[in-house]
Amino acid sequence: METYSCNFCGYCYDPAKGEPRLSLAPGQDFACLPEDWCCPECGASRRLFASASAMRRMAEECQDGGCEPTCDIPCF
Numbered sequence: 566m567e568t569y570s571c572n573f574c575g576y577c578y579d580p581a582k583g584e585p586r587l588s589l590a591p592g593q594d595f596a597c598l599p600e601d602w603c604c605p606e607c608g609a610s611r612r613l614f615a616s617a618s619a620m621r622r623m624a625e626e627c628q629d630g631g632c633e634p635t636c637d638i639p640c641f
């Protein structure tokens with residue numbers, strides 16, 4: 566299972582750990598979270614979360630100069 570990060574505050578949802586603050590038991594895949602689930606840190610919608618592999622891919626594109634100027638994903 567993949568971890569998902571909030572694009573706003575950087576909070577990371579790790580399915581292996583779950584999220585006790587939201588009564589999420591370990592083992593809940595991000596894809597299985599309810600549609601109205603949001604970030605426990607900043608309240609961002611789950612649509613603003615990106616998987617760890619997507620973040621890596623976007624970071625690589627940024628380094629290649631393929632990043633749009635409007636890209637709101639931080640470049641590493």
Ligand SMILES: [Zn+2]
Nearest residue numbers: 571574604607
């Ligand atoms: Zn957040």
